[in-house]
Amino acid sequence: MPSFEERAGLYKSESEAFQEYLKGLPAEAWGRQSACDEWLVGDVVAHLVGNSEFYAGTVARGLQGESYPPEGRPKAGEGHPSISAAALATSSIAAKDRLGDQLLSTFIEKDNILINLLTGLSAEDQAKPCYHPGSIVPAGNFVDLRFKEIVLHQWDIRSAIEEKAGLSPASLGSMVILIQESFASGSLRWAFWAGPPLDRPVRYRFEVKSPVPVTADIVVEGDKFRYEESLQVTADVTFRCHTHIFALLMYGRMPASDAMAAGHLAVDGDSDLAAQFSQWFKGI
Numbered sequence: 650m651p652s653f654e655e656r657a658g659l660y661k662s663e664s665e666a667f668q669e670y671l672k673g674l675p676a677e678a679w680g681r682q683s684a685c686d687e688w689l690v691g692d693v694v695a696h697l698v699g700n701s702e703f704y705a706g707t708v709a710r711g712l713q714g715e716s717y718p719p720e721g722r723p724k725a726g727e728g729h730p731s732i733s734a735a736a737l738a739t740s741s742i743a744a745k746d747r748l749g750d751q752l753l754s755t756f757i758e759k760d761n762i763l764i765n766l767l768t769g770l771s772a773e774d775q776a777k778p779c780y781h782p783g784s785i786v787p788a789g790n791f792v793d794l795r796f797k798e799i800v801l802h803q804w805d806i807r808s809a810i811e812e813k814a815g816l817s818p819a820s821l822g823s824m825v826i827l828i829q830e831s832f833a834s835g836s837l838r839w840a841f842w843a844g845p846p847l848d849r850p851v852r853y854r855f856e857v858k859s860p861v862p863v864t865a866d867i868v869v870e871g872d873k874f875r876y877e878e879s880l881q882v883t884a885d886v887t888f889r890c891h892t893h894i895f896a897l898l899m900y901g902r903m904p905a906s907d908a909m910a911a912g913h914l915a916v917d918g919d920s921d922l923a924a925q926f927s928q929w930f931k932g933i
Contacts, residue, residue, distance in 0.1 A: 651822045653775055653789050657768045659819040660796040664764055667803050668757050674810075679752075684805040684902065687738040693802050694756050695745035696737070700798050701759040705766055708788050711779030718780055728782020730932070731842050767792050783839050793823040800824070801900055801932075808902075816893040821861045824896045829865070829876070837867070837876055840899050840932040847871035851922055854884035861892040869929055886918035886926070900932035 651659075671694065679691040688696070710716070718724055723732075730737075748755050775789030786794070800820040807814035816824075828837055850870045857863035866877045866884060888905075890898075894913045897903035904927040908914035916923045 653770075653772075653792065656796070656823050657770075657792050660792050660799070660823070661764050661768050663796065663817050663819060664760055664799050667799055668760060670803070670807075671753055671756065678810055681809055683809045685738075688741065688805075689745075690806050690809065691745045691752060692738075692741050693805050694752055695748060696741040697798065697802055698748070698752070698756050698759050699741060699744060700795070701756075701763040704791050704795055705759070705763045707780045708766060708791050711777050711788050712774055714777075716778045716780045716785055718782075722780070723782050725780055725782065725785045730839065733782070763795060767795065783836065790827075793827050796820055796823045797827055797900075801896075801902065804897075804902065816896055818860060818893070821892045821896065825861050825863055825892065828896070828899055829863075829878075837874070837899065837930075840901065840930050841874050842929060842931045843872045844929060845871050851886070851925075852882065852884045853923075853926055854880065854887040855895060856887060856889045857892050857895050858889075859891065863892065863895060869926075871929075874929065884918065886916060886923045888923070888926075889915040889917075898927065899930055901927065901930060902932070 674690070679689070679694075681690050683690050683693050685693060706719070710719075716725070722728070745752060770788055770792075775787060777788045778785045779788050779791065780786075781794075797820070800817050804814055804816055828840075847870055850868050853867045853869065855863055855865055855867070864878070864880065866880055868875050868877060888895075888898075890908070890913060894903065894908055898905060898908060898914075903913075904924075905914060906924040906927070909916055909920070909923065914923075
């Protein structure tokens, strides 16, 4: 696992590069549809403004020993995008309209405040508990959470503008850490949207070799799931792919059927079950 200092440095570099990318976007691009169904490019950036403000506030409070929910927020562990997605979409659009031609400068200002806060955490501060709707999170892991937000939403923007857009290779280590852990908005619990119970559990196996290896099973029961790293039984479906395809699948950016059709996802087992994977893992 990369050290905190390594992950923080990569996060800072990626964030600053994204700021430069946004500075170079032509005016017409800000009104284009992003990969997020309900958001234009400007709405995505407004969401990132709100995300930076929330993360900076909750980490600052956590460093002072305060990890209770702010007013209007659910208890830690009770939040989920299936509950909040519609309200988040609406508030981001309203924020974009409110900020107007100050959107980019506000994003850069708030982003830099958060970068300085997170990359300046001492070893002691990194372990301090902070509030998140998904769970109580160590302050240091907000580096990974924000890194994920920046990289995924950059992809949401770039994939709508450029013919070939991928996730930043530097971010994949942080994404795998989040997916394999149980906390907050990067975890599988946050990405999983429950549906009707199944007649029997379905076992999906991921064999990801590079650049960041992942070998694990995700067992779906329809209304719940479990993540297993000890692979002792036969899988119903085995997926083989690059780490960035794994991340796009888990965060709902690329349906399994599309990844298979494009040749990005090799599948052993029931192809119908393989295509169904994305009905449960949608992220936000």
